[in-house]
Amino acid sequence: MSDIRAELRYASTHEWVRLEDDGTAYVGISDHAQDAMGDLVYVELPEVGQELEATDEAGVVESVKAASDIYAPVSGEVVAVNEALEDTPELVNQDPYGDGWLFRIRVADTAELEQLLSANDYREQLDSED
């Protein structure tokens, strides 16, 4: 059973979002997603300063076996990327909700967060995929 954090919102494409007090949000991929991918060996992240619309392609995670696109779960400007992943992409496998975050975005419209899945909704999606 994969770990799903109650305090996060989720995209159906398996990204998670955590809104901070300053109006920015961290984005990563779920425990389920990292587990399904297997050992990650390469992560391609967006550029700092890049403007993303929700559902835009924001990067790629690659495991030994496969590449998978990452989509922006909400719109906004990328204000930081997790540079540690360049040399240690396995952080995403080890700590998908912590040190394995992918990028941080200045959320243009917090109402978009409400469009995303709650932890319960995301759990239901995973159960229906099994």
Add this chain to the structure above:
Amino acid sequence: MGHRTPLYDQHVAAGGRMVDFADWDMPVHYGSLLDEHHAVRQDAGVFDVSHMTVVDVSGPGARDYLRHLLANDVDKAAPGKALYSAMLNDEGGVIDDLIVYRRADDYRLVVNCGTREKDLAWLAKQSDGFDVAVSERPDLAMLAVQGPQARSRLAALLAGPRRDAVTSLKVFGFAEDGDWLIARTGYTGEDGVEIILPGSDAVALWAQLLEAGVLPCGLGARDTLRLEAGMNLYGNDMDETVTPLQAGMAWTVVFNEGRDFVGRAALEAQRDAQPGPEQLVGLILEGKGVLRAHQRVLTAAGEGEITSGTFSPTLGLSIALARVPAGVSGEAEVEIRNKRLPVRIVRPPFVRHGKAVHQQLS
């Protein structure tokens, strides 16, 4: 639900992530593909390869039949030796690649599972006019025990002729004892053996190997290991639209006098044409990224395509096999998501016995 090998329950018990592979439920890994890969390069791992198709060929016409059927010449193998060969169609395209074990009076073939039905049909069709019996052996399982410590770990679990076979067989040699066929062959670029044996014996041996610290390894590591070893995968690096000359398999084709194997005329015409056939080369990406099958390769002599690509766990960078125009060497570019990245062209294999061995193609 797909076909299951006799080891299906053992895979699930060992935490195997089961996936569909050519209609078989097979483990892709048991937790970490990377750990499994490194175990085979540094220690020992065991693969269930019982999904592969075992076929026995016997009868007074067996030798003539196989010399007609295969691009390699079974006469090159003495009794007790294995031989790698392509099986071609009339146009020289590869129907499958296989291993032939030459016994004293007959032969055993191991062909791919994804090509089983067309292989069996072709084997039957080509047997017209030969006094042979071709019989599939679905009762047999197959384990590959691979890695620098594989033979010593395995030998400690066996006795008598089976133990002797594991300790003393030469590379590509094999020996039989009862229903077991033990061969010093593999698909990893490491030392080790492959064992064809009854399903119930495979279950028992699997348990003993795991008990002895041999790591169970899935199809994922099997693929990264074979690619590092520069070995082709049927359906990726060659298929019926490609000849062995275009797939780095010229060394397996024997144009000996008076032997007219299926596809020979087409291969000779291709060999003698100008420009020569495309070639299968190795690529190394020094920068960040992962080479994957079907990415475009841009060379000075024209375009090519990656046939297999992966991250190489041993080298810590990405490697690939690619089909490119004849005579290409040096540097090329690969298109990955609309970016062009520089790659080096090398002669495979990339890794043998745990060490980087690739050489710049010049």
